[in-house]
Amino acid sequence: MIKGIWRSTHFLLAVSVSIFLIIASVTGTFLGIEAIVDQSQKEAISDLDKISLKKTMDSLQNNFLEVYEISVTEKNQVLVQGITSKGFETVFVNPNTGKKLDIVKPKNRLSNFMKNLHRSLFLKKTGRILMGFISFLTALLVITGFLLLINRIGGFNKIFRPLKEKQFFRKSHIELGRLFVIPIFFIAISGFYLTTARFDIFNSNKSTHYDYKAGEKYVDLDKFYLDKVKNVIYPFSSSENDTYKIQLSNRTITLQQGDNSLLSEDIHSTPFLIRAWAYWIHTGESNILIAVLLTLTSLTLIFFIISGLFISSKTSWALFKFSNIDFNEAKIIILYGSETGNTFQFAKKLLKRLNQDGIKATICSLNKYNFFPKAQVFIFMTSTYGEGDAPSNADQFAYKFKKYKQLKTIEYTVLGFGSKSYPKFCSFAEDINSLLSQEDNYSELYPFFKINNQDANEYSSWEKKLISRFNS
Amino acid sequence: MKILLNILLIILFLGYSKNEEMISLKCMVEITDYRGEGAYFSISIIDEKDLYLKTVYVLGNDKTWFSEMKSFWKHLKINDLYLDDEFYPLIEGISGPTISGGETRILQLKIPKLLYNKTNRLRFETAVEDKGYYTDDINVELNNESLSKSYQGNGFIRNIKFILPVK
Numbered sequence: 001m002i003k004g005i006w007r008s009t010h011f012l013l014a015v016s017v018s019i020f021l022i023i024a025s026v027t028g029t030f031l032g033i034e035a036i037v038d039q040s041q042k043e044a045i046s047d048l049d050k051i052s053l054k055k056t057m058d059s060l061q062n063n064f065l066e067v068y069e070i071s072v073t074e075k076n077q078v079l080v081q082g083i084t085s086k087g088f089e090t091v092f093v094n095p096n097t098g099k100k101l102d103i104v105k106p107k108n109r110l111s112n113f114m115k116n117l118h119r120s121l122f123l124k125k126t127g128r129i130l131m132g133f134i135s136f137l138t139a140l141l142v143i144t145g146f147l148l149l150i151n152r153i154g155g156f157n158k159i160f161r162p163l164k165e166k167q168f169f170r171k172s173h174i175e176l177g178r179l180f181v182i183p184i185f186f187i188a189i190s191g192f193y194l195t196t197a198r199f200d201i202f203n204s205n206k207s208t209h210y211d212y213k214a215g216e217k218y219v220d221l222d223k224f225y226l227d228k229v230k231n232v233i234y235p236f237s238s239s240e241n242d243t244y245k246i247q248l249s250n251r252t253i254t255l256q257q258g259d260n261s262l263l264s265e266d267i268h269s270t271p272f273l274i275r276a277w278a279y280w281i282h283t284g285e286s287n288i289l290i291a292v293l294l295t296l297t298s299l300t301l302i303f304f305i306i307s308g309l310f311i312s313s314k315t316s317w318a319l320f321k322f323s324n325i326d327f328n329e330a331k332i333i334i335l336y337g338s339e340t341g342n343t344f345q346f347a348k349k350l351l352k353r354l355n356q357d358g359i360k361a362t363i364c365s366l367n368k369y370n371f372f373p374k375a376q377v378f379i380f381m382t383s384t385y386g387e388g389d390a391p392s393n394a395d396q397f398a399y400k401f402k403k404y405k406q407l408k409t410i411e412y413t414v415l416g417f418g419s420k421s422y423p424k425f426c427s428f429a430e431d432i433n434s435l436l437s438q439e440d441n442y443s444e445l446y447p448f449f450k451i452n453n454q455d456a457n458e459y460s461s462w463e464k465k466l467i468s469r470f471n472s
Numbered sequence: 473m474k475i476l477l478n479i480l481l482i483i484l485f486l487g488y489s490k491n492e493e494m495i496s497l498k499c500m501v502e503i504t505d506y507r508g509e510g511a512y513f514s515i516s517i518i519d520e521k522d523l524y525l526k527t528v529y530v531l532g533n534d535k536t537w538f539s540e541m542k543s544f545w546k547h548l549k550i551n552d553l554y555l556d557d558e559f560y561p562l563i564e565g566i567s568g569p570t571i572s573g574g575e576t577r578i579l580q581l582k583i584p585k586l587l588y589n590k591t592n593r594l595r596f597e598t599a600v601e602d603k604g605y606y607t608d609d610i611n612v613e614l615n616n617e618s619l620s621k622s623y624q625g626n627g628f629i630r631n632i633k634f635i636l637p638v639k
Contacts, residue, residue, distance in 0.1 A: 068578035081578070088496065088580040116536060124536060125602050202506050206574060207505075233576045236500045237635055245576050249486070266574075272507075 010144040011312055013137055018305050020134040025301035027118035032295030034111055039288045043077045043101050051095050051230055054221035058297050059098030071231040074285040109465040123281055129215040132195025138188035146181050154387035169307040176300050183297040190278035207266035217262040219255055330362035335377050337366045337382030337394030343417045347381045366394035371404045380432050381419040388424035411445035412436050419453050426450045473568030493574045493585040498635040502576045504628055512537055513627050528581050531572045540599035543607045548606050554571040589615045598628045
C-alpha cells in the first residue's frame with residue numbers, strides 16, 4: 001500500500017518537473033563541460049594551496065606599477081586589476097611570477113544564455129522561484145525514487161547486489177538510480193539552497209564584526225594560501241585611514257598598511273558559508289572532479305527522464321486506460337496482478353480470445369476483487385514483485401478475498417509470471433494458489449502453472465489447454 | 473555633395489575621438505552589507521539637464537537585469553545604443569568582475585578632459601536585480617573641488633572616494 005503511494009508520488013513528481021528538469025539538465029551539461037574546459041586552461045592555477053599570499057603580492061610588485069586588487073576567482077584564476085606600463089589593466093596572472101597570462105575576455109554569449117536559462121528561464125524573479133521549487137521537488141523525487149529502489153531490491157542492505165532485471169530501460173533506470181542517487185540529491189538540495197539564499201529567506205546576518213587596536217595583533221601573510229583567499233583590496237592611498245581589505249573563505253579582515261597589524265575581522269555567518277559550499281557543489285567551478293561528476297549527472301538526468309517515460313508508458317498508462325468491466329454479467333473473471341504491465345498484456349490477450357469464443361468474460365485487477373454474482377470461473381494471472389511481494393495492484397487481494405465471499409462454487413486456475421533468476425520465482429502466485437486450495441467452495445479447473453520470462457510459447461500452450469477445458 | 477559632406481564629418485569625428493584627451497580618476501566604492509546577487513552599476517557623465525553625455529563604467533553579469541537601471545536603460549533605448557550585438561561587448565569591454573554586498577572595489581574611470589571641471593555631474597546608478605534601484609545612488613559635480621570629498625551613497629553604495637587626476 002505504502003509502496004503504491006511512493007510509486008504514484010514518484011510518477012507525479014517526475015511528470016510535473018520533467019520539462020523543467022530537461023531544461024536544467026541540458027543546460028547543466030553545457031555548463032558542466034564549460035567548467036571542465038575552463039579549469040583546463042592555463043589561467044586556472046592548480047596549486048593555489050601551495051602559493052602564499054605574500055609571495056604573490058611580492059611578485060606583483062615587480063610587474064605592476066600599482067595594484068588595485070587581486071581576486072582569486074571561483075575558477076581558480078588569479079585576476080589582478082592595476083596599472084602597468086600600458087595603463088590600467090585587468091589581467092589574469094601567474095601568482096608565482098606575477099607575470100601576465102592573458103587579458104580578461106568577454107564572456108561567451110552562449111555561456112551567458114545557458115546560465116540564464118539554467119537559473120531563471122529568462123523569467124527573472126519568477127523563473128528563479130520556479131527553478132528553486134523544481135530543485136526542491138527534484139530532491140523529493142530522489143527520495144521517493146530511493147525508497148522504491150530499496151523496495152525493489154529487497155532491503156537497504158542489498159543495495160549493491162547485482163540486478164536480475166532484463167528490460168533495458170528498467171534495468172538502466174534502477175542501475176543508474178543507485179549510482180547517482182547521492183549526486184542528484186546534492187545537486188537538487190544545493191540548487192534549492194542557492195535560490196533561498198538569493199531571496200534571503202533565512203534572513204540572517206552576513207557576519208560578526210570584531211575590532212582590534214593597531215599593534216595588538218599582527219598577521220603573517222606568508223601563512224595565507226591562495227586557495228583560502230577570495231580577494232585583496234589594496235589601500236586606496238598612502239593615507240593611514242586606508243587599509244588592506246582581505247576577503248578569506250570564512251572571514252574578511254582589514255590590515256594597517258606598513259606593519260600588517262590587524263584592525264578588524266568579520267567572521268562570516270553559517271548561512272553564508274553554507275551558500276559558498278552550495279555554490280561550490282552546484283557549479284563545480286573550482287574542482288574539476290566535481291565538474292565531471294556534475295556533467296555526468298546532468299546526462300544521467302536526461303536519460304532518467306527518457307527511461308522513466310518508457311517505463312511509465314508501459315506500466316501506468318496500460319494499467320489506467322483499461323476499464324471495460326461488467327462484473328455482474330461475467331461468467332469468467334480474469335483476475336490479474338501486474339507491476340510492469342506485461343502480465344496485463346497477457347490477461348488482455350486471454351480476454352480477447354475468450355470473447356472470440358463467445359464466452360462472457362471480464363478482466364479485473366486483484367485489488368478490485370469483489371462480489372461477482374454470476375461468476376463460475378476465476379483465472380488468476382499474476383507476477384511477483386521483488387522478494388515475493390504482491391505487485392502494486394494486487395497487494396490488497398488477501399484482505400478483499402476474505403471480505404467478499406462468492407455464493408456459488410468457483411472453478412479456478414492460477415498462472416504465475418516471473419523470472420527463474422529470482423529465488424522467489426512466482427511466489428506470490430503460489431501464495432494465491434495455496435490460499436484457494438484451502439477454501440471449501442473452490443475447485444481447481446486446471447493445475448497451477450508458471451511462465452518464465454514472459455515466454456510466448458509457454459503461454460500459448462497453456463492457453464490452448466485451458467480453452468480445451470472450456471469446450472469439453 | 474551630401475555624401476562628401478558626410479565623409480568629411482566622419483573623418484572629422486574620427487579625428488576628434490582619437491585625439492580625445494582622457495584623464496584618469498581613481499575611485500573606491502564600498503558596497504553595503506546586503507545579501508543576494510551581485511550589483512548592477514552604471515557610471516555616467518550627465519549634464520545639468522540630466523542628459524547622458526558618456527558612459528564611463530558598467531558592471532553586471534546578467535543581461536536580463538540591465539533594464540532594472542531604468543534611467544540608464546531609457547537612455548540606451550532612446551539613442552539606439554541597445555543593439556543586441558554591439559551593446560554587450562561594449563558593456564563588457566569596460567566592466568570588471570561583479571561586486572556583491574559588503575565588498576569594495578577600486579576603479580579607474582576614464583573621463584574626457586573636455587567634460588571635466590565644467591558644469592557636468594558624475595552619476596552612479598545602481599540596482600540589485602529586483603531588490604532595489606537608485607537613479608542617483610551617488611550624484612556629484614565632476615570637478616576638482618567636489619571630487620576631493622568622500623560621499624555616502626543613497627542606496628547600495630555605502631561610501632565612495634576619489635583620487636584627483638595628477639595632471
